């Protein structure tokens with residue numbers, strides 16, 4: 182899976198459009214003071230965050246498991262998630278590293294491993310690559326301890342030798358080791374976890390502030406910029422410095438009024454309504470426990486360390502009761518099956534892993550993945566029958582899967598893959614969930630928020646912040662005031678620098694609110710707001726998710742007015758077409774952007790900015806530190822790449838959907 186982000190490292194270089202920072206700046210004493218204070222506060226937050234998150238180290242162990250082994254390795258962090266090996270080698274060439282032996286990177290990893298033949302090559306690579314800015318992120322590179330290939334044995338033997346190595350007792354119980362790997366914050370009281378998450382969010386907001394400050398040619402200018410007047414006219418002519426000062430004037434004001442000098446109000450983290458057993462979706466690894474028995478659960482350690490012990494899933498603090506029952510039943514099945522478990526090191530064997538979705542509707546989906554290599558049709562039929570017979574006997578009981586599917590997957594990537602073939606062995610092949618009174622169908626590969634109860638709160642907040650009723654009130658005359666005829670004309674004939682609406686204003690229907698639900702998944706957010714708006718346009722790159730979204734319209738009363746449209750595509754491919762087709766010249770446009778961890782391609786932000794009718798962007802991020810680049814692009818001063826007036830953050834609400842882990846959602850409202 183690759184995002185359509187086909188820009189070069191140069192394109193991403195913020196300095197190409199930003200005004201260069203003048204190093205010999207004049208520093209006013211008052212700025213000096215506040216800057217020192219800011220640095221001190223930032224440092225305090227850093228320390229607090231890093232100590233609070235120290236136990237997260239274990240979290241990455243599972244991910245790095247499949248990284249392979251080699252002699253002189255470095256780990257490159259902060260990488261664009263969808264960068265492929267070719268792109269990584271291109272970065273290496275850019276900094277004159279020409280002796281990379283091998284690159285290890287799986288799709289979806291925000292990091293990679295580079296292997297070198299000698300210690301000297303490795304040291305040279307660290308020197309050249311560490312701190313290199315790529316796609317608006319600074320790469321962090323550090324050495325990884327090397328492991329001899331022959332040290333790594335087969336999984337079953339290894340699981341037992343893990344135990345032999347430390348006598349099966351490193352001072353922690355099995356439950357504790359599992360909790361450290363899967364829910365690394367579990368030892369901290371919940372209010373401390375929320376504090377740590379708040380600090381992480383604060384850090385992201387400070388990054389946004391600091392990167393915006395860089396647009397001022399001289400740093401002191403941003404602090405002294407006068408407080409912006411609301412509704413002030415945009416001057417017909419201004420030079421670039423005047424424009425920067427006008428467009429970022431809010432930053433200094435926010436700096437002065439907000440605690441910790443962040444660029445907008447950051448509310449306290451909203452707790453999850455449920456703290457344990459909240460996950461409606463889990464992926465279980467198949468392997469061997471300490472006793473050498475086959476189990477479905479979680480890997481507690483890293484292959485790079487030769488550790489392959491799997492701990493039973495039912496011991497985890499966040500697995501749902503139905504998920505735990507399915508894991509138990511899977512373990513029983515693996516022990517009775519005539520086929521072996523897949524060995525991730527030797528890369529042979531059959532049963533690989535499972536995905537379970539367990540929902541409040543009582544519907545449970547089980548997808549079992551296997552490696553079909555070397556099996557003929559008859560052999561696969563036997564395997565399917567074994568699996569079907571086992572789970573059909575438990576269907577209807579608590580342990581049962583209401584629908585059972587299998588997925589064939591030969592590749593090295595250890596995890597469920599989106600494009601591998603799926604076969605339904607029984608049941609509907611889908612499950613349903615209820616959110617804010619609506620019912621949603623969920624396919625195996627579609628995204629769905631994992632904490633159902635907290636999702637109700639999250640979507641209510643998004644709905645409130647979209648302020649769909651505002652358009653009926655005082656702001657209506659402003660929002661819906663017709664765009665001057667000359668602007669419309671220039672946009673229609675393509676001479677405008679902004680996209681006020683369609684270049685073919687086909688939409689002659691009365692003005693209203695158009696909701697663009699970008700990265701819409703199964704349509705959840707848009708559908709919960711459909712009754713309040715004139716149109717909902719949803720986009721997601723997963724076909725199954727869009728099939729679900731279309732079905733979900735019917736499931737929730739249909740669309741008699743024909744106001745809901747879905748696109749199964751990457752947002753970056755269709756966003757311009759959507760604006761042209763669906764946004765009328767006088768519409769009020771609200772964008773809800775709920776992308777994956779890495780955020781969206783910068784072109785999506787550029788198009789949203791260029792559409793003058795977009796008044797509000799509600800950005801839902803599941804990894805604020807990675808989304809900062811998108812936040813900056815929404816707010817940076819106007820340039821040839823980012824046309825249209827910039828947005829500014831108005832308020833930010835962190836929300837905990839993942840208790841006992843480092844993850845946290847952040848909803849930010851941007852306006853202009």
Ligand SMILES: C[S@@+](CC[C@H](N)C(=O)[O-])C[C@H]1O[C@@H](n2cnc3c(N)ncnc32)[C@H](O)[C@@H]1O
Nearest residue numbers: 628630700701702721722723751752775776777
């Ligand atoms: C965090 S999920 C949010 C889904 C949905 N809004 C929800 O709350 O259920 C992110 C979604 O973005 C989709 N996605 C990722 N990259 C995309 C892209 N470039 N274009 C369109 N959709 C994308 C994924 O398929 C996934 O459904």
